[in-house]
Amino acid sequence: MTASSVHPRIVDWADRETGMEKRGILDGKVSLVACGGYGREAVESAVGRACELLGGVEGMVGDARSVFIKSNAVFAALPDSGIVTNPEVVRAVVMEFQKVAEHVTIGDSPGGPFNKAMLKRVYERTGLEDVARDTGAELAFDTRTVDLSFPGGEVIKRLKLCRAMIEAECLVSVAKFKSHRFMNVTGPIKNLYGTVPGTTKLAYHSRFDGEREFADLVVDIHLAAEPDFHVLDAVDVIDGDGSRRGSVRKMGVIAAGANAFALESLVLRLAGLEPSDSKPLQAAIRRGLCPGGADWFEILGDSEDALRFGGFRLPSENLFSEHTLAKISGRMSRYFAATPYPLPGVCTMCAKCVDICPRGAISLGSRAAEVDLRRCIRCFCCDELCESKAISVRRPLLGRIFKG
Ligand code: SF4
Numbered sequence: 001m002t003a004s005s006v007h008p009r010i011v012d013w014a015d016r017e018t019g020m021e022k023r024g025i026l027d028g029k030v031s032l033v034a035c036g037g038y039g040r041e042a043v044e045s046a047v048g049r050a051c052e053l054l055g056g057v058e059g060m061v062g063d064a065r066s067v068f069i070k071s072n073a074v075f076a077a078l079p080d081s082g083i084v085t086n087p088e089v090v091r092a093v094v095m096e097f098q099k100v101a102e103h104v105t106i107g108d109s110p111g112g113p114f115n116k117a118m119l120k121r122v123y124e125r126t127g128l129e130d131v132a133r134d135t136g137a138e139l140a141f142d143t144r145t146v147d148l149s150f151p152g153g154e155v156i157k158r159l160k161l162c163r164a165m166i167e168a169e170c171l172v173s174v175a176k177f178k179s180h181r182f183m184n185v186t187g188p189i190k191n192l193y194g195t196v197p198g199t200t201k202l203a204y205h206s207r208f209d210g211e212r213e214f215a216d217l218v219v220d221i222h223l224a225a226e227p228d229f230h231v232l233d234a235v236d237v238i239d240g241d242g243s244r245r246g247s248v249r250k251m252g253v254i255a256a257g258a259n260a261f262a263l264e265s266l267v268l269r270l271a272g273l274e275p276s277d278s279k280p281l282q283a284a285i286r287r288g289l290c291p292g293g294a295d296w297f298e299i300l301g302d303s304e305d306a307l308r309f310g311g312f313r314l315p316s317e318n319l320f321s322e323h324t325l326a327k328i329s330g331r332m333s334r335y336f337a338a339t340p341y342p343l344p345g346v347c348t349m350c351a352k353c354v355d356i357c358p359r360g361a362i363s364l365g366s367r368a369a370e371v372d373l374r375r376c377i378r379c380f381c382c383d384e385l386c387e388s389k390a391i392s393v394r395r396p397l398l399g400r401i402f403k404g
């Protein structure tokens, strides 16, 4: 069922600064806590301390009786894959909020069809089902959507979002920090892209197919969803070429705060990156939603120096991204830009990439999936989704020379 309404969060937008100030979003305080691994006690202690340093979760919940905890469960990936928020972190966050809220719900809207069967599979694989069973929290199977008017949006004025998350009295985001082939990194800002229901994500990908437009869309969605609080799982992170072909590395950090822009700035700084290395943060800075420097937020908790993480590799460490190359070179893109190539012998012909491609560029051939490069926008959603790691990334000779 689709409801059409103007939600109070969006009405808040008319008085955005006051609304944000009331919710502490203009307050750039973030907490930083070392966490060496996903052992239950260590994570509970780190998450508890991260919340406590900010005055506890009571202030975030306010008068709300129900809380929705939005994990990153974008795919049916295992907890130790580094792709999804680790369930031990979600579990610890649930327990914190259960101290002050009557009802806690956990969920996400994964890529692909937004239906109960898909949600069940994703919750099972990512460990969220176990978290719900152990804590008594509810798992979200509500697939209703809401069409929202969003007059303050930079690139989108009307949005379709998941009703259960948007209408939650208190929305808490528990993001994962990792590299991302399209946005460079994904973390506290982009986690709210998961408030967009399954296949609508693909429609938005197709409509906003440039890096800058998509980053603006991510920021618009983040603002429309207006999360109340963020916890960041950066204990294990993925760097390099994104979820499926990057490397899982130990960063050892739990961080929290009401301001996702501050939190994203912090984790970038810890990783030795610049604010501009996150396309969504770059968009937020350009739009005046947060300062561009590295020192505008206050860090509470452990020493930043002790938690610095060297050598975080971005997907494209060179001058031009794949996407930019594909766009600027237009018809010549086949000579420059990297392209997805499903490998015969590895591809199981499961057709999941066929369903998820926002441009309908993939079909099943006789031995493997095949990509129509005239349609492909190099978003690499197929690469992120493919559980068989069957999609290799190929770059023509000219592209290799140009990219260095
Ligand atoms: S490339 Fe991956 S997702 Fe696509 S059909 Fe092959 S195995 Fe399935």
Ligand code: SF4
Pocket: 340, 356, 357, 358, 359, 360, 361, 362, 371, 375, 376, 377, 378, 379, 380, 381, 382, 383
């Ligand atoms: S083929 Fe892959 S990279 Fe190309 S548009 Fe489709 S999902 Fe994106």
